[in-house]
Amino acid sequence: MLVSRRYSKITEKLTVPIRTQSDQPRKMPKHIFLKAVALLVLTLCALDQEALAQRSSRPARITPPVTIQAVQPEIAYAVSMSRPATHLLEVEMRVKWRAMPDQVDLKMPVWTPGSYLIREYSRHVQQFSATSPAGAALAWRKTSKNTWQVDTKGVSELVARYVVYSNELTVRTNELNDEHAFWNNTALLMFVKGQLAASPTIAVRPFGNWKVATGLPAVDGQTNTFRAENFDVLYDAPFEVSNFTEFAFDAQGKRHRYVITGEGNYDPARLSADTKKIVEATYKIFGELPYNDYTFIVNLRGGGGLEHLNSTALQVSRFGFKPDSRYKNFLGLVAHEFFHVYNVKRIRPDALGPFDYENENYTRLLWVAEGATEYYSNLLLVRAGLVSPAEFLLQRSAGISALGQRPGRFETSLEDASFDAWIKYYRQDENSVNNQISYYDKGEIVSMMLDISIRSATAGAKSLDDVMRYLYVEFFKKNRNFTDADFQKACEIIAGRSMDDFFAKYVRGKAEIDYNSFLSGIGLQLYSDPASADRAYFGLDTLEEGAGLRIRTVTAGKPAYEQGLNTGDVIVAIDGYRATQAFLQSYLGERKVGDKVKLTLFRYDKLREFEITASADNRKGYSIIPLEAATEAQRSLLKQYLNADLK
Numbered sequence: 001m002l003v004s005r006r007y008s009k010i011t012e013k014l015t016v017p018i019r020t021q022s023d024q025p026r027k028m029p030k031h032i033f034l035k036a037v038a039l040l041v042l043t044l045c046a047l048d049q050e051a052l053a054q055r056s057s058r059p060a061r062i063t064p065p066v067t068i069q070a071v072q073p074e075i076a077y078a079v080s081m082s083r084p085a086t087h088l089l090e091v092e093m094r095v096k097w098r099a100m101p102d103q104v105d106l107k108m109p110v111w112t113p114g115s116y117l118i119r120e121y122s123r124h125v126q127q128f129s130a131t132s133p134a135g136a137a138l139a140w141r142k143t144s145k146n147t148w149q150v151d152t153k154g155v156s157e158l159v160a161r162y163v164v165y166s167n168e169l170t171v172r173t174n175e176l177n178d179e180h181a182f183w184n185n186t187a188l189l190m191f192v193k194g195q196l197a198a199s200p201t202i203a204v205r206p207f208g209n210w211k212v213a214t215g216l217p218a219v220d221g222q223t224n225t226f227r228a229e230n231f232d233v234l235y236d237a238p239f240e241v242s243n244f245t246e247f248a249f250d251a252q253g254k255r256h257r258y259v260i261t262g263e264g265n266y267d268p269a270r271l272s273a274d275t276k277k278i279v280e281a282t283y284k285i286f287g288e289l290p291y292n293d294y295t296f297i298v299n300l301r302g303g304g305g306l307e308h309l310n311s312t313a314l315q316v317s318r319f320g321f322k323p324d325s326r327y328k329n330f331l332g333l334v335a336h337e338f339f340h341v342y343n344v345k346r347i348r349p350d351a352l353g354p355f356d357y358e359n360e361n362y363t364r365l366l367w368v369a370e371g372a373t374e375y376y377s378n379l380l381l382v383r384a385g386l387v388s389p390a391e392f393l394l395q396r397s398a399g400i401s402a403l404g405q406r407p408g409r410f411e412t413s414l415e416d417a418s419f420d421a422w423i424k425y426y427r428q429d430e431n432s433v434n435n436q437i438s439y440y441d442k443g444e445i446v447s448m449m450l451d452i453s454i455r456s457a458t459a460g461a462k463s464l465d466d467v468m469r470y471l472y473v474e475f476f477k478k479n480r481n482f483t484d485a486d487f488q489k490a491c492e493i494i495a496g497r498s499m500d501d502f503f504a505k506y507v508r509g510k511a512e513i514d515y516n517s518f519l520s521g522i523g524l525q526l527y528s529d530p531a532s533a534d535r536a537y538f539g540l541d542t543l544e545e546g547a548g549l550r551i552r553t554v555t556a557g558k559p560a561y562e563q564g565l566n567t568g569d570v571i572v573a574i575d576g577y578r579a580t581q582a583f584l585q586s587y588l589g590e591r592k593v594g595d596k597v598k599l600t601l602f603r604y605d606k607l608r609e610f611e612i613t614a615s616a617d618n619r620k621g622y623s624i625i626p627l628e629a630a631t632e633a634q635r636s637l638l639k640q641y642l643n644a645d646l647k
C-alpha cells in the first residue's frame with residue numbers, strides 16, 4: 001500500500017499498472033522504505049538548493065534531467081516463426097545497458113496474471129545462447145528453474161536467443177502451427193531481474209503473409225513493432241499472428257475490433273452490434289472507457305477467456321455461435337472478460353499488480369475479481385437486452401441448486417477458496433465437490449445477494465454498481481489496490497449500514513445462505529420442488545468407459561460414499577446385468593427408497609461386490625419466483641433491478 005501510494009501523484013492520469021523499480025516492492029521492510037523516502041526527500045532538497053544556487057550565481061546551462069530511465073536497460077525482442085510445423089517460436093532478446101553489471105539474470109515468469117496457477121513456462125525453453133552484438137559467445141548457466149545467468153563483464157549489449165516449444169492452445173499458453181501463432185508474453189519472453197520498469201519493444205516477424213494483432217501500441221515507422229511502457233503491460237498483452245478475419249465497431253468514440261482465427265458460424269454484423277451493447281452497458285456503470293482501443297482476439301478452438309488491459313483472448317468452438325443458447329454463452333464470456341477491464345485489471349485486489357512473476361500472488365479477493373465479474377457478465381446481458389430477466393433468474397436458480405449439492409460449501413469459505421486458488425482451483429479432483437467451492441460460482445451468488453441487500457437497505461437509491469464505481473474512483477484512480485477490509489468498508493459506505501454479519505457468514509464463513517431473507521426484499525422468493533424427496537438416490541456419478549462404468553465422484557453423505565464405493569471403481573454389472581449408462585439410469589430410476597442393488601465392480605485389478613441401499617433424493621432443485629403479495633415497494637425495486645414486472 002505504502003509503496004503504491006508513493007506513485008499516486010505522478011501516475012494519476014495513467015490507466016495501466018505502474019511498475020516500480022523493484023521486482024517485489026511489497027517485500028521492502030518498512031524501516032528500509034522509510035529510510036529510502038527520507039533519503040529521497042533529502043536528495044530532492046539538495047537538488048533544489050543546487051538548482052537555486054545555479055540560477056543565482058551561474059549562467060543557465062542545459063543539463064539532461066536525471067531520470068530513472070537513464071539506468072534502465074533498453075530491451076528489444078524479436079519474435080520469429082520460420083518453421084510453424086515445429087511449434088518453435090524463436091526469440092531474440094537484446095539488452096543494451098549503460099550500467100551493465102558483470103552478470104545478468106534473465107528470468108521466465110512462472111505464471112500469467114488472471115490464471116492463478118504456477119505453470120512453469122521455462123520448461124518449454126530450449127536452445128538458449130548468449131552473445132555480444134558481434135557474436136562472441138558469453139558464458140551462462142542455469143541458477144534456478146527459470147533463471148539463466150549470463151556473464152556480461154565488458155559488454156554493453158547482451159544478445160540472448162532461445163526457442164520456446166508452443167503447442168498448447170489455451171488462453172494462458174502458446175501455440176504455433178501451420179495455421180497461426182498465439183502467445184502470451186509471460187510464456188515467451190524473459191525479463192531482466194530487477195528491471196520490470198523498463199519499457200521494451202517487441203518486433204514480430206510473421207510467417208508468410210500472416211498479419212499481427214495485439215493490444216500494444218505500434219511503434220511509428222517500424223513494421224510489426226510494438227512498445228510496452230513496462231513489463232506489467234508487456235506481460236498483459238497476448239499476440240495473434242495469422243490470416244485472421246478482422247472487423248470493428250465504435251462505441252463511445254473508441255475503436256473496438258474483433259480478430260478471429262478460423263472459420264465458424266459467427267455473424268460479424270450481429271456480433272459487433274451485440275458486443276457494442278455490452279460495452280455501452282458497462283460504460284454506463286463507470287462513465288468512461290479507460291483505453292484508447294480494444295481488441296477481442298478469438299480462436300475458434302478450445303474454450304475460455306483471459307482478461308487484459310485493452311484486449312482479451314477468447315476461445316470457443318467454431319460452431320459455438322448457434323443456436324441462440326450457445327451464442328448467449330459466448331456473449332456471456334465476452335461480457336465477463338470485458339467487465340474485467342475494470343474489475344481486476346484496474347480495480348485491483350491487494351496482491352494483483354504490480355505482479356511478482358516468480359511466485360504465487362496471494363489474495364482473499366478472487367471471489368470479487370471473478371465472482372462479481374461473473375455476476376456482472378450476466379447482469380450486463382440483461383441490461384443490454386440480450387438475455388431476458390426470466391432467463392437470468394433461471395440461470396441463477398441453477399447456480400443456487402448446484403451450490404446446494406456441494407458438501408464442500410461447509411468446508412471452504414469464499415476467502416479461503418480465493419487464497420488457495422493456487423493449489424486447488426486449477427487442480428480439481430474427485431474430492432473437490434466434498435471439500436471445495438468455486439469462488440466463481442459461489443462468488444457470483446454472494447455478489448447477487450450483496451447487490452440485492454444494498455438495494456433493499458437503500459430503498460433502491462444504491463446498488464453494487466455504486467460499490468464498483470466507488471472502488472474505481474477511490475482505488476484505481478488513486479493508484480491504490482484494495483484489501484478485503486476495504487471491500488467490506490466500500491459496501492458499508494454505499495449501503496449506509498454495517499455489513500459485518502453478511503461478510504462474517506458468507507464471505508469469511510461457511511454458513512448456508514439464507515436466500516429468502518435477501519430475495520424477499522425485491523419481491524422474489526426461492527422455491528424448492530418438494531417432489532424429489534420421494535425418489536431413490538444412490539449418489540453415483542459415472543462415465544461409460546470400456547466394458548463398464550467408471551465412478552467419477554462420490555458425494556459425501558450420499559449412499560455410494562457412505563457405503564464404501566470409491567472414485568475410480570469400474571462397475572461392470574448391476575444386479576447381474578451389464579452396466580451401461582442407459583441401463584443404470586432406467587434401472588436405478590425405478591428403485592424405491594430403501595431398495596438394495598448389487599454392484600459388481602473392479603477396484604484396481606480385483607473383482608468386488610457391494611450391496612448398496614438407496615436413500616431418499618434430498619437434492620433440491622430451486623427456482624426463483626415472485627413473492628406472493630409483494631408490496632409496491634418490492635415491485636418497484638425489482639423493476640429497477642431487472643426491468644422486470646412480477647407476474
Ligand SMILES: [Zn+2]
Pocket residue numbers: 307336337340369370373
Ligand atoms: Zn474472469
